[in-house]
Amino acid sequence: xxxxxxxxxxxxxxxxxxxxxxxxxxxxxxxxxxxxxxxxxxxxxxxxxxxxxxxxxxxxxxxxxxxxxxxxxxxxxxxxxx
Numbered sequence: 001x002x003x004x005x006x007x008x009x010x011x012x013x014x015x016x017x018x019x020x021x022x023x024x025x026x027x028x029x030x031x032x033x034x035x036x037x038x039x040x041x042x043x044x045x046x047x048x049x050x051x052x053x054x055x056x057x058x059x060x061x062x063x064x065x066x067x068x069x070x071x072x073x074x075x076x077x078x079x080x081x082x
Contacts (some may be wrong), residue, residue: 007062013046015069018043022080023030036082 019025021043023035051066058066 007058008065011050011062011066012071014043014047014050015073018047018073019076022076024076024080035080037077040073040077040080044070044077047073 018023018040020027021036021040022031026033047070049064051063051070054066
């Protein structure tokens, strides 16, 4: 597996975990919905940390994917907290 593919999988996995924690998708294995905004926030913070720590080391596509994902997750997080 290529490095950029592994990075993309990591980013998308953390993003999906945040969406599940916001109650927007069912929990794998149980197919139930539950909301845990603290866990969602933690996943978003991890993604933000990755963006900051990898600055200058990502391809343009990787940086765009991560930035876009963070933007979308933050909007959804605000809605989930209501």
